[in-house]
Amino acid sequence: MIQKFADWLVYDIFGLKDTTPIGEAVNFFLYDSIKILVLLFFISLIMGIINAYFPIERLRNYLTSRKLYGLQYFFAALFGAITPFCSCSSIPLFIGFVKGGIPLGVTFAYLITSPLVNEVAVAMFIGTFGLRITAIYVISGILLGMAGGFVLGKMKLEPYLSGWVQQIQQHSSAESDKWETGNTPFIKRLPKIIHEAWNIVRGVLLYILIGIGIGALMHGYVPEGFFEQYMATDNWFAVPLSVILAVPMYANAAGIVPVIEVFVAKGIPIGTAISFMMAVVGLSLPEATLLKKVMTWRLICIFFGLITLFIIFLGYLFNAVL
Amino acid sequence: MEIKVLGTGCDGCRALYETVGQVVKELGLEAVVLKEEDLMKIMEYNVMTLPTLVIDGKVVAKGKLSAKEVKEVFLQTIG
Numbered sequence: 222m223i224q225k226f227a228d229w230l231v232y233d234i235f236g237l238k239d240t241t242p243i244g245e246a247v248n249f250f251l252y253d254s255i256k257i258l259v260l261l262f263f264i265s266l267i268m269g270i271i272n273a274y275f276p277i278e279r280l281r282n283y284l285t286s287r288k289l290y291g292l293q294y295f296f297a298a299l300f301g302a303i304t305p306f307c308s309c310s311s312i313p314l315f316i317g318f319v320k321g322g323i324p325l326g327v328t329f330a331y332l333i334t335s336p337l338v339n340e341v342a343v344a345m346f347i348g349t350f351g352l353r354i355t356a357i358y359v360i361s362g363i364l365l366g367m368a369g370g371f372v373l374g375k376m377k378l379e380p381y382l383s384g385w386v387q388q389i390q391q392h393s394s395a396e397s398d399k400w401e402t403g404n405t406p407f408i409k410r411l412p413k414i415i416h417e418a419w420n421i422v423r424g425v426l427l428y429i430l431i432g433i434g435i436g437a438l439m440h441g442y443v444p445e446g447f448f449e450q451y452m453a454t455d456n457w458f459a460v461p462l463s464v465i466l467a468v469p470m471y472a473n474a475a476g477i478v479p480v481i482e483v484f485v486a487k488g489i490p491i492g493t494a495i496s497f498m499m500a501v502v503g504l505s506l507p508e509a510t511l512l513k514k515v516m517t518w519r520l521i522c523i524f525f526g527l528i529t530l531f532i533i534f535l536g537y538l539f540n541a542v543l
Numbered sequence: 544m545e546i547k548v549l550g551t552g553c554d555g556c557r558a559l560y561e562t563v564g565q566v567v568k569e570l571g572l573e574a575v576v577l578k579e580e581d582l583m584k585i586m587e588y589n590v591m592t593l594p595t596l597v598i599d600g601k602v603v604a605k606g607k608l609s610a611k612e613v614k615e616v617f618l619q620t621i622g
Contacts, residue, residue, distance in 0.1 A: 277591050310593050312551065312582065317591035385583060416609070514582055 223259075227252035246441030253348065253433045253479060258422060261344035261429075265418035268340045271303050273410050277314065281321045297327045298366030301334030302359065311335065311508070315515055319386060322393035326374015333528060334366030337503040341425055345478035350485075357543075358495055361535055365499070369528050381520035428475040436479030443487055459493050460536035467500035468529055471507050492539025499532045544574040544621075549585045550594035555607045559594040566613045572621075 227248050231237050237244035280300045284293050311332065318328040338359050346355040379387065481494050504525055512521050548563055550556020560578050567574050579585055579597075588595065588602055596604040596616065604616045 281591070310591070313585065313593055314591045316582075316586050317589070320586070320589070389586070413612070417607075420607070 223256050224252055227255070242441035244441075246437040249440045250433055250437035253436070254430060257344060257348035257429060257433070257479075258426070260348050261341060261425070262418055262422050264344045264347075265340045265421040266414065268303055269414035269418050273414060275300075275303075277304060277317075281317060281323065284318075284323050284327065285321045293323075293327045294330045294367040294370050295363075297323075297330040297370065298334040298363045301331040301366055302338035302363055304335065312511055312514055315512075316386065316389060319382075319390050320393050324374055325379055325382075326370045326372075328370075329373045329524065330366045330370025333369045333503065334363055336505075336508065337365065337499060338362040339502075340421060341475050342478070342498075342502055345429075345475060349478050349482040350491075354491065354495070357539070358498070361495075361539075362499065362503075365503075365528070365531055365535065369531055372527060373524065376523070378520055378523065381517045381523070383515050383517065386515045425475040429479075432476035432479040436483045439480070439483040440486065443483065459490075460496055460540065461533050463493055463497040464500045464529060464533050464536060467497045468504045468525065469506045470501050471505035477501055490540045491543050492536045492541070495539055496532050496536030499535070500529065503532070504528060544572065545577065545599055546574050547577045547579050547597040548594055549579045549588060549590065549597060551582060551585070552580050553593070556594040559596065559608060559613075562608065562610050562613055563596065566610055566617065570614065570617065572617065 228239075230251060231244060231248040232239055235247065237247060239245065239248065277300070280296070284296065289296065314335075315328060315332060318331065319325070343355060343359065346358050350358075379390065382390065477498065481489075481498055485491055485494050509521050509525065512524075516524070546563060546567065548556065548560040550559065556578075560576070564576050567576055585593070585595075588597060590602060590605060592605040594605075594607065595602055596608070596613070598617075598620050601620075603620050604612070608616070
């Protein structure tokens with residue numbers, strides 16, 4: 222439907238030919254923008270509804286009050302995926318978890334998945350790569366959080382937390398949060414949830430349009446298979462190189478996915494592209510500086526180093542099986 | 544009355560601080576509006592979502608709020 226609308230607007234109304242680069246670029250831009258904005262709005266809406274009923278306080282109480290036999294890594298990573306990521310909340314969350322007596326490894330599982338799998342990334346992935354690749358991204362993102370959290374938990378890294386966080390940890394208690402939202406009926410909450418979903422769309426709108434714009438231009442003007450000569454599968458260093466380049470980068474998913482799509486369309490292997498995306502979205506320098514408030518540099522380096530290795534491994538794996 | 548906005552200086556926190564200031568003026572409340580950016584002090588309120596709105600030492604709302612929502616919270620708290 223959207224494709225028909227884009228075709229009609231570009232070819233019939235604007236009078237551009239579908240064989241010319243400019244026609245193809247404008248069509249791609251319109252189609253992708255509309256599709257992704259609609260998707261993003263609905264995914265934000267669904268996540269908003271889930272979050273209204275499972276606030277993070279409830280997860281913390283759940284994780285501290287039950288014996289879960291290893292499943293806590295799964296729940297922490299899953300919740301990281303479905304809660305909206307906001308960098309301003311990640312540190313209070315971290316401390317809130319530590320304070321509640323949740324093991325460091327489980328906290329890391331949440332911390333890894335939370336930025337990696339978020340509503341913007343999911344909407345962009347469905348819109349550009351389709352459901353199959355999105356499912357692979359989301360599931361491997363959650364698995365990465367679980368595995369990363371588990372390994373970091375086993376490494377006994379508590380001494381490398383900042384001093385004041387260690388003190389909090391020693392005095393941790395499974396206190397339950399007294400403050401609750403109360404039982405507001407769903408119908409009353411809905412306007413606020415819709416409003417927040419709209420805010421998410423508005424917040425990334427510009428990045429999406431710029432990202433799709435660049436993607437559209439490359440789509441129209443860069444020849445097929447152009448990148449293949451530089452970054453083909455048989456270049457063994459392509460995966461680690463793109464991941465290591467991506468770690469310090471901080472692009473929100475909105476801007477980078479449409480560009481990556483074109484890279485893939487023009488010959489970059491999908492595994493290299495997914496691992497690049499994971500490193501861009503999941504790890505960044507601004508996040509490292511935020512974490513500095515609660516961790517020593519040594520712990521941040523171990524954390525980032527291990528996740529980087531895992532992502533490189535995933536890249537090779539995807540290239541081999543997809 | 545003492546109103547505090549807890550936040551580590553992100554956009555959402557700054558926006559809430561400004562909104563609260565406007566609402567206080569609009570409703571003509573006698574209140575001091577403060578910003579708390581010190582992480583260790585913030586953690587004493589036992590919150591995991593920022594920004595957070597605190598009135599007289601009590602957490603009354605979390606997350607980003609519109610002017611309308613801030614008004615509702617004020618009216619509820621003041622009674």
